[in-house]
Amino acid sequence: MPELPEVETICRGLQQGLPGCRVKRVEVCWAGCLKNLPADQFQSRLEGCTFQEVRRRGKYLLLQLEDGQTLVVHLRMTGGFSLCPAEEPLRLHTHWWAELEDGRRLRFRDPRKFGLIYLLAPGQIESFPPLGKLGPEPLSSSFTVSCLTRLLAGSRRRVKETLLDQSKVAGIGNIYADEALFLAKVRPTRPANSLRPAEVQRLRRGIRLVLENSICSQGRSFSDYCQVNGSQGDYAPLIHDAGSSLCPSCGGAIEKIRLGGRGTYYCPRCQR
Numbered sequence: 001m002p003e004l005p006e007v008e009t010i011c012r013g014l015q016q017g018l019p020g021c022r023v024k025r026v027e028v029c030w031a032g033c034l035k036n037l038p039a040d041q042f043q044s045r046l047e048g049c050t051f052q053e054v055r056r057r058g059k060y061l062l063l064q065l066e067d068g069q070t071l072v073v074h075l076r077m078t079g080g081f082s083l084c085p086a087e088e089p090l091r092l093h094t095h096w097w098a099e100l101e102d103g104r105r106l107r108f109r110d111p112r113k114f115g116l117i118y119l120l121a122p123g124q125i126e127s128f129p130p131l132g133k134l135g136p137e138p139l140s141s142s143f144t145v146s147c148l149t150r151l152l153a154g155s156r157r158r159v160k161e162t163l164l165d166q167s168k169v170a171g172i173g174n175i176y177a178d179e180a181l182f183l184a185k186v187r188p189t190r191p192a193n194s195l196r197p198a199e200v201q202r203l204r205r206g207i208r209l210v211l212e213n214s215i216c217s218q219g220r221s222f223s224d225y226c227q228v229n230g231s232q233g234d235y236a237p238l239i240h241d242a243g244s245s246l247c248p249s250c251g252g253a254i255e256k257i258r259l260g261g262r263g264t265y266y267c268p269r270c271q272r
């Protein structure tokens with residue numbers, strides 16, 4: 001599932017290639033991904049529009065159009081965009097695409113079909129419920145130690161589940177929660193409100209470090225995620241789904257457990 005670093009990488013790719021481009025024509029192959037409009041309205045409202053800028057909030061992509069509309073996208077499990085020449089063959093599971101005036105195509109592809117697409121009218125973004133519920137951005141200056149302390153102190157759930165709660169912190173998913181807890185030397189099953197001040201500090205640093213490192217590597221290298229230009233990311237997780245199953249810090253065996261239904265990896269010697 002694309003998490004903050006993958007969505008940020010896609011966002012940067014779109015931001016490089018889309019602003020100023022006008023949509024000539026829209027083709028919808030599978031309307032099930034369009035969550036607030038039927039296909040014909042989606043097409044007619046997007047055709048003729050010019051992209052202004054692309055932003056990210058949590059795991060959401062926000063494609064702002066010059067006329068005030070916003071295309072809001074959640075990639076969920078396997079969604080992704082490509083920006084490619086017209087002659088590039090259409091890949092299987094492409095659900096809609098936009099022909100740009102310069103001839104390129106913006107294509108949305110999603111094999112598992114869980115992705116969500118909303119085309120919001122001008123002004124609707126301010127009151128769009130999913131965005132209003134999101135917690136702070138972990139790479140923003142407002143994500144301070146005291147901010148994380150408050151978030152964790154207010155939760156009796158296990159610390160990993162708290163990190164996955166998008167209303168607490170926006171953008172962290174299963175992989176980067178495991179990675180950040182490993183760097184913080186905190187066991188994922190600990191109650192969130194049991195972390196000591198030094199552990200909260202380490203956790204904040206760990207969260208920011210793994211997210212920044214992964215963004216620098218253009219996101220994780222896994223099968224269904226790719227950048228806008230079609231290439232994969234290079235980030236290899238330290239502990240999550242690690243092939244060797246040995247801890248990179250102590251060399252001991254990595255444990256895999258189920259936590260809240262999610263495969264969770266940790267080192268029982270390093271993480272307390």
Ligand SMILES: [Zn+2]
Nearest residue numbers: 247250267270
């Ligand atoms: Zn270890």
